[in-house]
Amino acid sequence: MKTDSPTADTGQACAATRRGRPRSEAAEQAIFTAVEDLMAGGTTMSELTIEGIATAAGVGKATIYRRWPNKEALLVDVVSRLEVPMPEPTGEGARADLIEMVDYMRRRGLAKRSRWVLKAAFGQMHSLPELHNAYRERVVKPRREAGLALIRRAVDEGVLRADLDPDLLGDLLMGPILYRSILWDDSDLEDPDLARAMVDSVLQGLAPR
Amino acid sequence: MKTDSPTADTGQACAATRRGRPRSEAAEQAIFTAVEDLMAGGTTMSELTIEGIATAAGVGKATIYRRWPNKEALLVDVVSRLEVPMPEPTGEGARADLIEMVDYMRRRGLAKRSRWVLKAAFGQMHSLPELHNAYRERVVKPRREAGLALIRRAVDEGVLRADLDPDLLGDLLMGPILYRSILWDDSDLEDPDLARAMVDSVLQGLAPR
Amino acid sequence: MKTDSPTADTGQACAATRRGRPRSEAAEQAIFTAVEDLMAGGTTMSELTIEGIATAAGVGKATIYRRWPNKEALLVDVVSRLEVPMPEPTGEGARADLIEMVDYMRRRGLAKRSRWVLKAAFGQMHSLPELHNAYRERVVKPRREAGLALIRRAVDEGVLRADLDPDLLGDLLMGPILYRSILWDDSDLEDPDLARAMVDSVLQGLAPR
Amino acid sequence: MKTDSPTADTGQACAATRRGRPRSEAAEQAIFTAVEDLMAGGTTMSELTIEGIATAAGVGKATIYRRWPNKEALLVDVVSRLEVPMPEPTGEGARADLIEMVDYMRRRGLAKRSRWVLKAAFGQMHSLPELHNAYRERVVKPRREAGLALIRRAVDEGVLRADLDPDLLGDLLMGPILYRSILWDDSDLEDPDLARAMVDSVLQGLAPR
DNA sequence: CGATAACCGAGACGGTACGTCGAGTCTTGGC
DNA sequence: GCCAAGACTCGACGTACCGTCTCGGTTATCG
Numbered sequence: 036m037k038t039d040s041p042t043a044d045t046g047q048a049c050a051a052t053r054r055g056r057p058r059s060e061a062a063e064q065a066i067f068t069a070v071e072d073l074m075a076g077g078t079t080m081s082e083l084t085i086e087g088i089a090t091a092a093g094v095g096k097a098t099i100y101r102r103w104p105n106k107e108a109l110l111v112d113v114v115s116r117l118e119v120p121m122p123e124p125t126g127e128g129a130r131a132d133l134i135e136m137v138d139y140m141r142r143r144g145l146a147k148r149s150r151w152v153l154k155a156a157f158g159q160m161h162s163l164p165e166l167h168n169a170y171r172e173r174v175v176k177p178r179r180e181a182g183l184a185l186i187r188r189a190v191d192e193g194v195l196r197a198d199l200d201p202d203l204l205g206d207l208l209m210g211p212i213l214y215r216s217i218l219w220d221d222s223d224l225e226d227p228d229l230a231r232a233m234v235d236s237v238l239q240g241l242a243p244r
Numbered sequence: 245m246k247t248d249s250p251t252a253d254t255g256q257a258c259a260a261t262r263r264g265r266p267r268s269e270a271a272e273q274a275i276f277t278a279v280e281d282l283m284a285g286g287t288t289m290s291e292l293t294i295e296g297i298a299t300a301a302g303v304g305k306a307t308i309y310r311r312w313p314n315k316e317a318l319l320v321d322v323v324s325r326l327e328v329p330m331p332e333p334t335g336e337g338a339r340a341d342l343i344e345m346v347d348y349m350r351r352r353g354l355a356k357r358s359r360w361v362l363k364a365a366f367g368q369m370h371s372l373p374e375l376h377n378a379y380r381e382r383v384v385k386p387r388r389e390a391g392l393a394l395i396r397r398a399v400d401e402g403v404l405r406a407d408l409d410p411d412l413l414g415d416l417l418m419g420p421i422l423y424r425s426i427l428w429d430d431s432d433l434e435d436p437d438l439a440r441a442m443v444d445s446v447l448q449g450l451a452p453r
Numbered sequence: 454m455k456t457d458s459p460t461a462d463t464g465q466a467c468a469a470t471r472r473g474r475p476r477s478e479a480a481e482q483a484i485f486t487a488v489e490d491l492m493a494g495g496t497t498m499s500e501l502t503i504e505g506i507a508t509a510a511g512v513g514k515a516t517i518y519r520r521w522p523n524k525e526a527l528l529v530d531v532v533s534r535l536e537v538p539m540p541e542p543t544g545e546g547a548r549a550d551l552i553e554m555v556d557y558m559r560r561r562g563l564a565k566r567s568r569w570v571l572k573a574a575f576g577q578m579h580s581l582p583e584l585h586n587a588y589r590e591r592v593v594k595p596r597r598e599a600g601l602a603l604i605r606r607a608v609d610e611g612v613l614r615a616d617l618d619p620d621l622l623g624d625l626l627m628g629p630i631l632y633r634s635i636l637w638d639d640s641d642l643e644d645p646d647l648a649r650a651m652v653d654s655v656l657q658g659l660a661p662r
Numbered sequence: 663m664k665t666d667s668p669t670a671d672t673g674q675a676c677a678a679t680r681r682g683r684p685r686s687e688a689a690e691q692a693i694f695t696a697v698e699d700l701m702a703g704g705t706t707m708s709e710l711t712i713e714g715i716a717t718a719a720g721v722g723k724a725t726i727y728r729r730w731p732n733k734e735a736l737l738v739d740v741v742s743r744l745e746v747p748m749p750e751p752t753g754e755g756a757r758a759d760l761i762e763m764v765d766y767m768r769r770r771g772l773a774k775r776s777r778w779v780l781k782a783a784f785g786q787m788h789s790l791p792e793l794h795n796a797y798r799e800r801v802v803k804p805r806r807e808a809g810l811a812l813i814r815r816a817v818d819e820g821v822l823r824a825d826l827d828p829d830l831l832g833d834l835l836m837g838p839i840l841y842r843s844i845l846w847d848d849s850d851l852e853d854p855d856l857a858r859a860m861v862d863s864v865l866q867g868l869a870p871r
Numbered sequence: 872c873g874a875t876a877a878c879c880g881a882g883a884c885g886g887t888a889c890g891t892c893g894a895g896t897c898t899t900g901g902c
Numbered sequence: 903g904c905c906a907a908g909a910c911t912c913g914a915c916g917t918a919c920c921g922t923c924t925c926g927g928t929t930a931t932c933g
Contacts, residue, residue, distance in 0.1 A: 053899085053900090053907095053908095054899080054900075054901095054906070054907045054908070055898085055899070055900095055906080055907035055908030055909065056897070056898045056899050056907075056908050056909035056910075057898080057899060057908090057909075058908095058909065058910095059898095059909070059910070062909090062910075084887085084888060084889085085888080085889075085890085086887085086888060086889080087888095089911095093911090094910085094911080095910065095911045095912060095913095096889095096890080096891095096911095096912095097890095097891085097892085097909095097910085097911085097912095098909080098910070098911080100890065100891085101909080101910095105890090193452060194451060195450050195451065195452075196450055196451065196452050197452070199441075199445055199450065203441060203442070203445065204445075204450060206420040206423060206424060206442075207416075207420050207442065207445055207446055207450060208450070209423070210419040210420030210421070210422070210423035210424070211415040211416050211419030211420065211423075212419070213419070213423050214415060214418070214419035214420075214422050214423050215415060215419070217426065232408075232412060233412070233415075233416065236408060236412065236413075236416055237416055237446050237449065237450050238449055238450050238451040239449045239451060240446065240447055240448045240449025240450075240451075241404050241405055241408065241413060241416060241417070241446050241447050241449075242403060242404065242405065242447040242448060242449075243402060243404075243405045243406070262877085262930095262931085263875075263876055263877070263930080263931055263932070264875080264876035264877025264878060264929085264930065264931075265876075265877050265878040265879080265928070265929045265930045265931090266877080266878075266929085266930065266931095267877090267878070267879095268878075268879070268929095271878095271879080293918085293919060293920085294919075294920075294921085295918080295919060295920085296919095298880095302880080303879085303880075304879065304880045304881060304882085305880095305881090305882090305920095305921080305922090306878095306879085306880085306881095306921095306922085306923085307878085307879070307880080309921065309922080310877095310878080313921095314920090314921080315920085471881095471925085471926090472880075472881050472882075472925075472926075472927095473880080473881035473882030473883065473924085473925065473926095474881075474882050474883045474884075474923070474924045474925050475882090475883075475924080475925065476882095476883065476884095477883070477884070477924095480883090480884075480885095502913090502914060502915085503914075503915075503916085504913085504914060504915085505914090507885095511885080512884085512885070513883095513884065513885040513886060513887095514885095514886090514915095514916080514917095515883085515884085515885085515886090515916095515917085515918090516883075516884065516885075518916065518917085519883075519884095523916090611870060612869060613868050613869065613870075614868055614869065614870045615870070617859075617863060617868070621859060621860070621863065622863075622868060624838040624841060624842060624860075625834075625838050625860065625863055625864055625868060626868070627841070628837040628838030628839070628840070628841035628842070629833040629834050629837030629838065629841075630837070631837070631841050632833060632836070632837035632838075632840050632841050633833060633837070635844065650826075650830060651830070651833075651834065654826055654830065654831075654834060655834055655864050655867065655868050656867055656868050656869040657867045657869060658864065658865055658866045658867025658868075658869075659822050659823055659826070659831060659834060659835070659864050659865050659867075660821060660822065660823065660865040660866060660867075661820060661822075661823045661824070681903065682903025682904060683902075683903050683904040683905075684903085684904075685903095685904070685905095686904075686905075689904095689905080711892085711893060711894085712893075712894070712895085713892085713893060713894085714893095716906095720906085721905085721906075722905065722906045722907060722908085723894090723895080723896090723906095723907090723908090724895095724896085724897085724904095724905085724906085724907095725904085725905065725906080727894095727895065727896080728904080728905095731895095732894085732895080733894080733895095
């Protein structure tokens with residue numbers, strides 16, 4: 036996934052030379068690392084304070100507020116950093132690719148840091164609509180589009196029915212795993228065969244033949 | 245859903261009659277109304293403070309804390325109150341019941357107050373683990389169990405395959421609609437035929453015959 | 454000197470009964486004590502922070518801000534508390550009373566706490582004109598009027614010339630000692646005979662006979 | 663008063679010629695002008711920040727810190743610059759010189775900028791001990807010594823008694839006018855005859871003949 | 872009927888974190 | 903090496919809520 040730097044929204048790439056001391060890359064890194072460490076250490080969302088982050092990062096509070104207007108904005112960037120690229124098509128056919136995609140979601144939901152982010156940060160989004168949109172634009176949408184590309188290929192290969200809306204197909208395939216990732220426990224994602232079972236089940240249909 | 249009164253945790257079922265002035269039913273109503281009004285008025289979750297609720301309800305803070313140990317507990321009750329009862333089986337067979345159940349989820353996701361709850365309150369849950377657990381226990385679980393009962397009946401009627409885990413069947417049927425409810429726009433839920441399309445699609449299977 | 458409580462300016466003596474928990478007298482005392490202790494401990498004015506006072510007093514910052522709008526207002530009250538009543542007339546005649554008054558000023562300028570207050574707090578006043586006025590009204594003016602009464606009595610007794618403005622007489626008698634108190638070192642005030650020398654010198658005149 | 667350049671404390675009198683670009687005289691002027699403008703514009707002492715000065719002067723903060731080690735040092739120089747030279751002896755005798763000196767103090771207390779300095783800056787001195795000491799050393803002391811010289815001459819001329827401590831004589835003559843300058847309103851200084859009245863009163867004595 | 876006990880609104884209490892501001896230092900590119 | 907600009911760490915500011923604790927006063931039941 037391609038993500039802009041946190042200052043992307045200020046569009047500072049002006050023709051005139053930038054003046055003054057440039058922002059410290061090290062400080063930025065320290066902030067990200069501090070947040071991820073705190074998260075990994077079991078800190079819940081409401082315990083995650085800017086003051087705590089600043090202290091853990093060895094950074095002044097102003098250095099954080101210079102980059103992000105509030106806690107949520109910082110988290111969106113943390114989230115973006117943690118998202119890993121989706122798997123490339125395996126070349127073994129569309130069904131295998133669909134399973135791989137679903138299994139990627141399952142593994143991502145299991146990964147400790149990623150799961151914390153997926154749950155906690157995502158949860159805050161409805162309080163800050165513009166951040167919700169930013170997250171959807173930068174994280175959800177690219178993935179959804181990759182999924183749709185995959186689905187269209189599967190339709191071409193005859194693995195998926197052509198008479199259904201691709202959006203619907205996507206939700207039917209991805210919804211269950213994401214639902215489990217967000218709402219339920221990790222234990223519900225541990226079965227390594229889960230992705231195959233899900234994909235095959237919806238492919239074949241839940242009704243008896 | 246049937247929910248205990250907020251005083252449930254104080255173990256009021258003592259043999260001896262309670263002495264002193266009883267708690268004011270009016271105050272309780274005022275609190276609930278205030279929270280719902282604030283929510284409807286666009287107050288985001290993080291702006292929803294106990295002090296604000298007390299002021300809006302014309303109630304002392306202690307009157308709130310006398311009933312709920314903390315903000316999370318109050319929110320669980322508010323959320324529970326907003327949940328509407330699930331539809332009774334229609335008697336037209338398991339397939340119709342499944343569609344009805346999915347469509348109920350769709351409509352619930354569209355309802356203004358319910359949506360606020362589903363999104364905002366649910367979103368905060370991972371920040372507030374107790375709220376998350378309480379919500380799962382009191383809201384999600386009963387519904388899930390109703391769903392599982394429905395699914396078992398559908399298996400008995402031969403509408404669903406008997407060789408799949410009922411939990412998996414449930415997630416495959418409910419996951420897509422909940423995924424859309426939580427993550428996407430309301431517009432994705434507007435199609436009145438959506439529930440039927442989803443259920444029939446997964447019943448028949450996404451693979452061409 | 455008669456001093457109102459710090460909340461005097463809110464005029465809370467309303468007919469309607471005051472509601473809510475009353476302000477803690479103990480907290481107020483703790484705040485005053487903390488400031489005086491810090492001052493006595495050599496803390497300079499710019500090192501004297503509200504946070505430090507709150508910590509030293511074992512009190513929340515809000516408890517201070519509830520009583521005084523800012524640091525300077527708090528100091529005016531601290532100053533008022535520290536001011537001690539002026540000496541009563543000795544009954545030995547106007548000249549002795551004048552010397553006693555000047556010597557009182559000298560001793561006051563020597564007293565550790567009082568001096569700190571006289572210097573540091575007084576120094577801040579020109580930044581906050583209304584506080585300057587309050588201080589003048591509540592501390593300086595009563596003293597000045599006591600001095601003028603004394604002077605008028607001295608005129609009646611024939612100790613002071615009747616052809617001079619009483620204000621001028623007051624400043625000529627009190628100015629030198631206050632000038633030394635404010636601007637110079639403590640060492641300039643140590644001579645126990647200083648007051649007598651000053652009064653007698655200006656009474657007799659500085660010109661040779 | 664003659665004041666060293668602000669760089670005095672950096673010991674610039676090195677034998678080897680200074681290398682690199684010399685300090686900008688214009689920047690220095692801009693800084694002084696900015697401070698005086700801000701003062702004249704009603705800025706109180708505690709609102710007078712280095713950042714504000716730098717911005718108003720169109721100068722970098724480092725340019726200020728390169729010249730003065732801290733805010734207090736800058737203020738000492740600003741204060742020194744504002745002090746105007748004392749009057750030369752008039753040649754009309756010691757009494758006239760004493761009156762002229764006291765009247766100079768009176769006029770200085772009335773002058774707008776000088777008064778700002780005398781009151782506001784002086785007021786802060788006890789908060790900022792270094793500033794206090796520097797001010798005493800560079801402003802008060804020379805003036806006091808000039809006053810003492812004058813007094814010694816007056817003693818020689820037989821205008822002042824020889825049996826009194828010159829320091830005491832100085833404080834008795836200057837104290838009243840300085841006391842009025844610092845503590846009271848400008849209106850108390852407006853009488854153009856005030857200096858003469860004060861000097862003559864203390865010369866003749868306050869006791870009736 | 873009076874005492875007792877738990878309730879009520881109001882608001883102060885000690886804390887914690889907020890987001891801002893300024894101090895004094897450091898680091899850019901440019902003169 | 904100086905300059906303007908603006909980043910840096912640090913620490914205090916004054917505000918807002920948290921959850922608790924008095925206040926004076928109001929219903930209830932119990933004795």
